[in-house]
Amino acid sequence: MLETVTAVRYVSPLREGGSLPGLVEADDLGTYVVKFTGAGQGRKVLVAEVLVSGIAQALDIPTPRLAVVDLPSAIARYEADEEVQDLLTASPGHNLGVDFLPGAFGYDGSRPPTAQDAGAVRWLDAYTANVDRTWANPNLLVWHGRTWAIDHGAALWFHHGWPSRPPDVARFVAQPFDASGHVLSPVAEPLAQTHERLAARLDPDVLRDVVAEVPQEWLETTGSLPDHDAVRAAYLEHLVQRLERPDAWLGGAA
Numbered sequence: 001m002l003e004t005v006t007a008v009r010y011v012s013p014l015r016e017g018g019s020l021p022g023l024v025e026a027d028d029l030g031t032y033v034v035k036f037t038g039a040g041q042g043r044k045v046l047v048a049e050v051l052v053s054g055i056a057q058a059l060d061i062p063t064p065r066l067a068v069v070d071l072p073s074a075i076a077r078y079e080a081d082e083e084v085q086d087l088l089t090a091s092p093g094h095n096l097g098v099d100f101l102p103g104a105f106g107y108d109g110s111r112p113p114t115a116q117d118a119g120a121v122r123w124l125d126a127y128t129a130n131v132d133r134t135w136a137n138p139n140l141l142v143w144h145g146r147t148w149a150i151d152h153g154a155a156l157w158f159h160h161g162w163p164s165r166p167p168d169v170a171r172f173v174a175q176p177f178d179a180s181g182h183v184l185s186p187v188a189e190p191l192a193q194t195h196e197r198l199a200a201r202l203d204p205d206v207l208r209d210v211v212a213e214v215p216q217e218w219l220e221t222t223g224s225l226p227d228h229d230a231v232r233a234a235y236l237e238h239l240v241q242r243l244e245r246p247d248a249w250l251g252g253a254a
């Protein structure tokens with residue numbers, strides 16, 4: 001289970017982030033980068049964050065600890081910035097907190113990870129269909145000498161089709177991965193080599209535990225996924241099938 005903490009102070013927006021994440025202090029004395037349920041991208045991106053982070057953890061890829069940040073409505077009332085106030089007002093209750101890594105700097109290639117560590121992040125992105133790790137948007141932080149993966153909301157895009165169409169696992173399984181623009185491609189070991197090391201560390205049980213971590217209130221039911229168990233089962237099915245049939249997404253990268 002993700003730990004739940006309560007926000008005590010909204011510190012500042014992180015202006016460089018497209019989704020207007022904000023820095024928040026919580027009652028555990030922690031500081032979190034909070035992604036709000038009321039942001040334009042909606043709850044599904046928070047689900048993707050939890051799932052990909054859980055898979056990263058299972059693979060020992062450095063990624064910040066996640067928590068659920070409960071946002072009391074009083075915090076929105078005392079916020080002076082109108083744009084931020086609107087966002088906070090639209091996000092009562094449970095939001096996603098990403099443990100803030102103080103003093104981390106954005107990845108610029110000057111201190112690359114080892115070929116194995118780079119390979120692991122690239123394999124994670126290939127498996128979860130994450131296109132958001134390019135030089136325009138590396139979404140990697142360098143902290144305490146290691147490369148940390150952040151911002152996984154763009155991965156697992158298949159759920160964006162669910163409101164209008166039933167899940168299409170085959171389509172996701174067949175989705176190739178284009179590694180040419182990936183920020184770690186220049187330094188990563190060959191993808192097939194990473195696959196040999198990492199694929200066996202995931203299995204349906206590990207993935208079921210990852211899916212179980214997603215807070216219930218972020219799971220959106222639909223006509224073909226009428227309850228939360230059905231939504232979780234659909235996520236699990238996509239993840240298991242893509243793991244078991246890697247031909248399409250391993251093929252595109254050297």
Ligand SMILES: Nc1ncnc2c1ncn2[C@@H]1O[C@H](COP(=O)(O)OP(=O)(O)O)[C@@H](O)[C@H]1O
Nearest residue numbers: 014017018019020033064098099100101150151
């Ligand atoms: N855990 C963290 N610790 C320190 N800085 C962070 C952390 N998470 C995000 N940031 C900073 O905030 C920026 C925006 O966060 P990100 O998760 O990439 O959100 P967005 O979806 O808006 O791009 C990042 O580029 C990074 O500079």
Ligand SMILES: [Mg+2]
Nearest residue numbers: 017137139151
């Ligand atoms: Mg980002």
